[in-house]
Amino acid sequence: MLRHEVGLPNHSGITLPQAPDVGTAPSHTPSPAIARHEILVVSKMSRFERERLAMNLSDDALVERYNALGESGLRILAAHLHHQEALATCARELSQEQISSLEGLDSPEVCSRFKIIIALGGDDFFKLVSHRIKGSLPILGVNSDPSSSVGALLPITIEQLPDALQRLARGDYRVEPWAKISLRVDGVERGSAINDIVLGKRDFRLTSRHELEYRGQKVTQRSSGILISTGVGSTGWYASAGLYLGDHDRSFPKTARFARFELREPPVAFSEVNGTRTPHLPPLVEGTLCEGETLRITSLNDDEGLASRDSLDSIPFPRGSVAEISIDPNPCHVLIPGGVS
DSSP, X not given: OOOOOOOOOOOSSSOOOOOOXXXXXXXXXXXXXXXXXXXXXXXXXXXXXXHHXXXXXXXXXXXXXXXXXXXXXXXXXXXXXXXXXXXXHXXXXXXXXXXXXXXXXXXXXXXXXXXXXXXXXXXXXXXXXXXXXXXXXXXXXXXXXTTTOOOTTOSEEGGGHHHHHHHHHTTOEEEEEEOOEEEEETTEEEEEESSEEEEEESSTTSOEEEEEEETTEEEEEEESOEEEEOTTTTTTHHXXXXXXXXXXXXXXOTTOSEEEEEESSOOOEEEEETTEEEEEOOTTSEEEEETTOOEEEEEXXXXXXXXXXXXXXXXXXXXXXXXXXXXXXXXXXXXXETTOO
């Protein structure tokens, strides 16, 4: 029994491949109806609840502790209470038996008993669920507290859940295959990322070094790290980290079956002619990773190198380690209720 327990410009002097055409989104057709008993809600644990349990403190004592550390204890408590209200809404609309913690996804009965997973929380929790989910179960992201979470990956808020459940029961929804990228380090599978993978130095103050192998080319590079992004992540860190490439729109669709990579803060040389300074970037500062291709990166860092998926984990990537990044053949199936663009 499952219960809740608490075509892009070339800036580097090389010919870069054009991103593949992702085509036109298919027209919306009726989907199989999803009954309420076929839905499992996987809920985050709020920071307040997690730290209260870990420190064995009362609500008042924990609020005072936050205040003493220069944080707003009342704001953190309010976010916790908003999430508890969201859980209560789920229990009213579904049942308490259909609310689980993240660990509930490890139960063998999940894939056989439920047709969809609701990830109740914020963007980071949605990413965690996408890492943990087994098979091709669709995920519906629900923002439990819009006042404190942007919810860029979450199509609806908790206030919209009752209407969304009615739409699911009528088959009024679509499922989008959001691409993921997989990471292998020294021959060991380390899972996939729905947003991005970054490799670099644990201490961001220090220069990161690696050897990059891409489409028959091999170069040694220096930067603050290398970032590989899916379409999901292309409007976030990837966009801001690549501003040195120009301020044009470099985003691409969440369903695109390719990824893009870029160096973060590479060294830039300048030449000057008649008072005009021209920047010159090193080779392969960016590129496209298509299905069937592998981006191979060998660490030239010391023992403090790391790799991270969606900025949610920290995988050792010391000198001599080899990371291989490719398009995951199994996308994340994201459910979008009717009426949501």
